[in-house]
Amino acid sequence: xSDSRIRPRASVVxxxxxxxxxxxxxxxxxxxxxTQTTAGPAAPVVPPPAEPAPALAPACTGCGAAxxxxxxxxxxxxWAASNTSGTPVDVPVAIGGVNGKxxxxxxxxGATAQAMPALSLSVIQPVVGSLALQSVQAxxxxxxxxxxxxxxxxxxxxxxxxxxAKHPASQSEMAAPPPHAAVVxxxxxxxxxxxxxxxxxxERQVLAPDGTTVNFWVETAEWTQxxxxxxDTILDALAAGFAGPGxxxxxxxxxxxxxxxxxxxSNLIAGTGQPVDIVILNFDNxxxxxxxxxxxxxVHNLLKTSDPRSNESLSLYLDSExxxxxxxxxxxxxxxxMAHEGMHMQNFYRRGVKAxxxxxxxxxxxxxxxxxMEDFASHTIDPSYNAIRDVRFRDYVGYGNGNFxxxxxxxxxxxxxxxxxxxxxxxxxxxxxxxxxxxxxxxLTRTSxxxxxxxxxxAIKAARADSGFQQELLRWSVTSNSLMPAASSPARxxxxxxxxxxxxxxxxxxxxxxxxxxxxxxxxxxxxxYGSFPVVRTGTGATFSETVRVPAGSTLxxxxx
Numbered sequence: 363x364s365d366s367r368i369r370p371r372a373s374v375v376x377x378x379x380x381x382x383x384x385x386x387x388x389x390x391x392x393x394x395x396x397t398q399t400t401a402g403p404a405a406p407v408v409p410p411p412a413e414p415a416p417a418l419a420p421a422c423t424g425c426g427a428a429x430x431x432x433x434x435x436x437x438x439x440x441w442a443a444s445n446t447s448g449t450p451v452d453v454p455v456a457i458g459g460v461n462g463k464x465x466x467x468x469x470x471x472g473a474t475a476q477a478m479p480a481l482s483l484s485v486i487q488p489v490v491g492s493l494a495l496q497s498v499q500a501x502x503x504x505x506x507x508x509x510x511x512x513x514x515x516x517x518x519x520x521x522x523x524x525x526x527a528k529h530p531a532s533q534s535e536m537a538a539p540p541p542h543a544a545v546v547x548x549x550x551x552x553x554x555x556x557x558x559x560x561x562x563x564x565e566r567q568v569l570a571p572d573g574t575t576v577n578f579w580v581e582t583a584e585w586t587q588x589x590x591x592x593x594d595t596i597l598d599a600l601a602a603g604f605a606g607p608g609x610x611x612x613x614x615x616x617x618x619x620x621x622x623x624x625x626x627x628s629n630l631i632a633g634t635g636q637p638v639d640i641v642i643l644n645f646d647n648x649x650x651x652x653x654x655x656x657x658x659x660x661v662h663n664l665l666k667t668s669d670p671r672s673n674e675s676l677s678l679y680l681d682s683e684x685x686x687x688x689x690x691x692x693x694x695x696x697x698x699x700m701a702h703e704g705m706h707m708q709n710f711y712r713r714g715v716k717a718x719x720x721x722x723x724x725x726x727x728x729x730x731x732x733x734x735m736e737d738f739a740s741h742t743i744d745p746s747y748n749a750i751r752d753v754r755f756r757d758y759v760g761y762g763n764g765n766f767x768x769x770x771x772x773x774x775x776x777x778x779x780x781x782x783x784x785x786x787x788x789x790x791x792x793x794x795x796x797x798x799x800x801x802x803x804x805x806l807t808r809t810s811x812x813x814x815x816x817x818x819x820x821a822i823k824a825a826r827a828d829s830g831f832q833q834e835l836l837r838w839s840v841t842s843n844s845l846m847p848a849a850s851s852p853a854r855x856x857x858x859x860x861x862x863x864x865x866x867x868x869x870x871x872x873x874x875x876x877x878x879x880x881x882x883x884x885x886x887x888x889x890x891x892y893g894s895f896p897v898v899r900t901g902t903g904a905t906f907s908e909t910v911r912v913p914a915g916s917t918l919x920x921x922x923x
Contacts, residue, residue: 415451416443416912418920421840422852426922433459438850438923440840445912450479453918456907465899465906466844466921469913470836471889476913478889483882483897501776502654506646509555510657511775514725517660517710522719524668526629540635541674544577552579552641553671554679555657560643566597568605571612575637576605584644584682591686592642596693600685603697603743604640610697611638613739613865614704617799618806621708622663622676625715629668631676639677640700642685651688655681656699658706660714678703697743698736705735709806717809724814725773726786733787734802737794741866750794751870754787755857758842760878766843767886767893770835771815791870792838792857793822799863801825835892836917843896844921847873889913 418441420427426439433439443453457465469478502510544550544564551559565585566578578601580592587594604610614621624633645654662673678700684692709731714722723731736749758765761781768780770789775782794802805821819831826834840846841855848856848871857870881898889895899906912918 415453416445418443418453418455418457418918421919422855425852426850428459431456431458433457433463433922435459435461436850438846438852438855438921440852440855441920442836442917443912444917445914448914450477450911450913452909453912454907454909455918455920456905457920457922458905460902460906460922461904462902463922465902466919467897467899467908467910468840468843468919468921469889469895470839470917470919471891471893471913472832472915472917473891474915475891476889476916478886478895478913479911481885481897481911483885501781506654507775510654511725513555513657513659514728517658517706517714518722518725518728519719521660521664521710521714524629524664525627525715526668528626529628540632541637543575544637549582550579552581552643552673553662554643554645555659556646562641562643565592566601568601570605570609570638571607572615574611576601576611577637577639579639579641581643581682584642592682593686596685599693600640600680600696600700604700608742610701610704610739610743613742614701614708614735616864617735617738617803618705618708619712621704622711623716625711627715629665630663630715631665631674636676639673639675640680641673641675641677642680642682644683645679645681647683649683649687651681651684651692652695653681653684655684655695656703658703658710660710663710663715676707678707694744694747698740698749701735701739701743702732705732712807713809720812721809723817724771726771726782727814727818729773729783730786730790731806733783734790734794736787737791737867738799738802738865741868745866748868748870750787750791751857751868754784754791755842755870755872756875756878757781757784758788759845759872759875760880762880766882767890767895769890770892772890788842789835789838791867792841793834795857795860795867795870796834796837796854797822797825798860799865836919839894840919840921842872843894844919844923845872845876845879846921847871847923850923889916 417430419430420440421442422438422440426434426437427441428434430441441457445451546564546567548564549561550564552562553559560581562579562581563585564577565580568576570576578597584592586592602609621638622633622636657679659679661669661671662675662677664672666672666674680696680699685696688695706728709723709728722728733749733754740748761784762779765780765785768782768785770785773782773786774780801821801824804824805818808817808821810820811817815831822834823830837855841851841857846856848858848869851858857872859869860867881896886895899908910918
């Protein structure tokens with residue numbers, strides 16, 4: 363608030379105080395004349411100085427950014443200017459040596475939503491290519507999507523109110539009897555998310571490398587030993603992929619520890635002697651593969667006396683139609699699903715049951731951690747396939763009107779404008795390659811805070827002391843939204859190949875996705891918290907020059923390659 367708005371009010375107060383003083387001293391009694399003075403002209407109002415525009419500066423080392431205003435002519439150059447003020451500022455951009463190369467202008471926001479400035483867009487139509495002919499993953503129905511969100515919330519917090527009283531550690535195994543040991547051909551009814559109870563038969567029983575029993579149950583109507591439904595061939599592939607040497611179970615436990623174990627709750631299934639049950643049901647009987655293909659639901663870790671829906675089992679659930687109608691892609695998807703849902707199972711035990719429900723990840727980080735496990739497991743499962751490269755990143759750049767302006771902390775699933783699996787998954791794949799396996803293991807086990815963003819920030823700082831959540835999110839946004847070529851990505855940008863702890867993460871080259879990228883066709887009214895918004899300029903000439911208005915709390919990045 364400026365001085366000109368408070369000075370008149372101060373003058374009135376001063377006059378009242380002066381009159382009060384005169385009255386108290388016997389003023390007006392006629393003994394002495396009262397001298398009145400007239401105030402002089404008010405001092406001119408000087409407006410506060412305008413916020414200085416932040417200077418554009420190189421944001422990479424050993425790259426194509428020669429200095430704040432020149433491109434070397436080769437490689438990738440990245441420049442940035444951050445507006446740390448509380449108001450929008452105009453940033454002059456002038457970069458010589460561009461010589462007609464396209465320039466990407468990228469807004470990346472901080473923690474508070476900001477109004478977007480008016481600006482013109484250069485809409486580039488995709489060039490038809492091989493990637494353009496491949497579709498993004500099939501989305502589940504709205505009802506299935508809501509069911510998965512409800513399950514996620516139950517796994518995060520809902521179970522705790524039903525888990526019963528805690529016992530001392532010495533009594534923790536007295537709460538529930540050990541499970542009955544099932545044998546092949548046993549039949550059991552399994553509660554499904556639609557409220558039905560499905561009869562399934564134990565068709566395969568194998569041992570994981572650590573001796574844990576893994577049971578494969580198949581809904582009775584979905585089993586044909588050698589026919590067109592779930593068959594021996596399908597079960598052999600699933601069993602080898604999950605429980606075989608170096609398989610999904612071994613990878614999960616080597617990264618994050620046991621899937622279940624001792625605990626102190628009275629209403630949870632026994633902490634020892636539990637097999638892993640993989641239950642194959644026809645989820646929706648729609649004669650179509652994909653959609654919702656699997657889930658882990660912590661309700662089944664409860665005793666029936668606590669929740670009658672419980673199957674009293676440490677269990678994962680897979681869709682039968684995807685297995686026998688989805689072909690090779692269906693089997694790949696199902697193996698990735700076992701890795702993904704296996705991480706949810708493991709997080710439920712490690713972060714919820716053992717550490718306390720307050721340490722359960724928020725949905726965005728829970729899903730990101732599961733997709734990071736897909737990333738690490740992919741090459742071992744199928745060297746030709748990577749879940750981040752072939753699904754998550756593809757969907758990030760090609761979904762709807764683009765996933766650019768999405769708040770990563772607001773998980774919306776397959777929302778109308780933001781497909782949050784691909785947003786979280788793409789960021790997780792970036793962190794995997796930049797920071798490695800030790801960072802991922804630290805993230806999974808870190809309980810230094812109950813806030814998921816803080817936990818991720820601290821894990822990043824532990825791996826890269828001069829960085830953090832904001833810095834890595836910015837570099838990921840720049841990499842992804844500019845479709846930065848892998849061959850010329852500067853240090854700390856890009857998705858480089860990484861071989862780490864027996865896992866292989868293949869390189870991801872964003873430039874190969876130009877055929878399916880969907881740039882914004884209109885300017886968003888609001889730049890979302892932690893969102894980004896790209897604009898591509900073409901026909902730039904020898905020097906690119908433009909004054910760009912940058913919202914408060916946001917960073918302008920400029921990319922040339």
